[in-house]
Amino acid sequence: MAAASTRAVTEQQPSAPPSAPIPFDLSQPPVIEGFYPSSKTKDETFKEKFIRKTKENPFVPIGCxxxxxxxxxxxxxxxxxxxxxxxxxxxxxxxAQGFTVVAIIVGVFTTALKPKQ
Incomplete structure (x- = not known):
């Protein structure tokens, strides 16, 4: 009788819970409404990025x-x-530090106000 009761206990063990559906596919980039990534993505070197940023706002390097x-x-x-x-x-x-901070803030505002291309 003891063997029969243990067999019944082992058969009644709960099975693994059903897997929950994944909210998004991790193998693909997320889809964000209203966001369209640019078709050309070019990696910049440090020097190229520094020159581009300096041209956009030359007062920050001067202040630094x-x-x-x-x-x-x-x-x-x-x-x-x-x-x-x-x-x-x-x-x-x-x-000079204050000048640099003001130059950064002005640069951020001008970039934000600039029309998208």
Whole structure:
């Protein structure tokens, strides 16, 4: 009788739950309504992208160079003990950083307002 009851228990084990339907196919790119990818996708090198971005908004690299230059000269003046000059260069660095941030924001807005091609 014990053997019969164990056989009944093994036969009543729940089977694997039915697999849920997959909401989208992972082997294909997703379909997004209103989005049409461009037909030509070209990989840019770092240099090509840098040149393109610099042409789009030349004030950002100028601000970055100004920030780095003021920082380097300010640190050098601080090391030499020229506290007044160092302080002025650090204030110039803050101004250059602000200029860079404003240039980035203006560039983002002009890109957003530019009509799509």
């Amino acid at each position: 160079l100004g920030t780095a230059g003021a920082l380097m000269y300010g640190l050098r003046a601080f090391q030499q003990g020229k506290t007044r000059q160092s302080q002025m260069l650090m204030r110039g660095r803050i101004f």
